Amino acid sequence: MRILIVGAGSTGGFFGAKLAKAGRDVTFLVRPQRLSQLEQNGLSVRSAAGDIDIEPQLITAAQLHSTFDIVLVAVKAYALDSALNDMIPAVGSNTVILPLLNGMRHMELLAEKFGKDRLLGCACKVATSLDESGRIVQQGTFNDIAYGELDGSDSERVANVHEFMRDAGFDAKTSKTISRDMWEKWTLLAAMGSINCLMRGSIGDVVSVKGGREFSEGVIDEVVSIIQAVGCQLSEPFLAEARRLLTLEGSPQTSSMYRDLIAGRAIEADQIIGDLLVRASAKGLEAPILTLVYSNLLVYKAQLPN
Known part of the structure; x- marks a missing residue:
């Protein structure tokens, strides 16, 4: 082959x-x-x-x-x-x-x-x-x-x-279960990317400050609610592990979108966050945190050299 x-x-x-x-x-x-x-x-x-x-x-x-x-x-x-x-x-x-x-x-x-x-x-x-x-x-x-x-x-x-x-x-x-696998991956990418990019830090950096854990929990809840409304029902073991990873004290973990942002490169804001918001809107779902994240990323994109 x-x-x-x-x-x-x-x-x-x-x-x-x-x-x-x-x-x-x-x-x-x-x-x-x-x-x-x-x-x-x-x-x-x-x-x-x-x-x-x-x-x-x-x-x-x-x-x-x-x-x-x-x-x-x-x-x-x-x-x-x-x-x-x-x-x-x-x-x-x-x-x-x-x-x-x-x-x-x-x-x-x-x-x-x-x-x-x-x-x-x-x-x-x-x-x-x-x-x-x-x-x-x-x-x-x-x-x-x-x-x-x-x-x-x-x-x-x-x-x-x-x-x-x-x-x-x-x-x-x-x-x-590859379709669910793909939706689960998107869940992690959207949640982690939102946490890292808006707060400009690793998972551990965010949860270590006052209000950081609550912010991360809010991001997770919003992303999961959208994915389950527009995509598929996520498995309980995945949800438990995702929540653990995204609120883990001392974790150096960052998303690829955040690493691209810090390096001044193009980012997948439209595909990871923007498209999720489009699908949420079609279902009549509000997503205030993701909306803020997306606006933040669009400002970054507008400042990139052509």
Whole structure:
């Protein structure tokens, strides 16, 4: 099987490097700037689990003329629109699309473009970033990816994808509850991103100050109420663990959106917070804390250089 990874940033590059090192046929679809960087320096991952340095197979949109068995979409959500057009030649009648993006809007956009029958649900958990030289740096040790049919059924294509992904240096698994997994991930991202970004600190920083824990609890309650109204019923074990993680004293944990904000980079405010507010409004739900968070993030976005 052949996989095309759309984007060779911190997430796509991480999983792609692992797959390539394990001997899989991996090609990265990249923009000219990233192409130049990777051609010059190669693709490097720095991790406590072991470093990886490979010479990746690279292709640009202008050079893409054949289909792939798997297309792993690993761009930031704000770059999806252009990626949808770039990847068109790679999607054939039997191609499986695995999206690693945050939120849920991307699933609707991919289904509109390529048909819902091309999609598997997919959720990954990994904390990575790019350093100044373009190397991928992993924070922590977790590197999980799960995938499955959106209706929870077994299928040959899920089995084939799993055969391709397994034993490649990360935790790969099939899931019969992948839709709920994705909604649960969005819950964590929206709540943690709101706490970190509005308060400009880690989870531990926030809960250590007067009113911080109460603020965090309010964010969690608001996000959960929206997700359960517009998405699905979240599991009790997930809710208990999410509340524990998001109010944990001394926790250094921050969201990727917060790390991007602190670094002065573009952020996924519209996809993680804005889209949640759109869905809440459609259900007649009020979300005062998330509304404040979103306004704060929009001010930040407006101040970014073009």
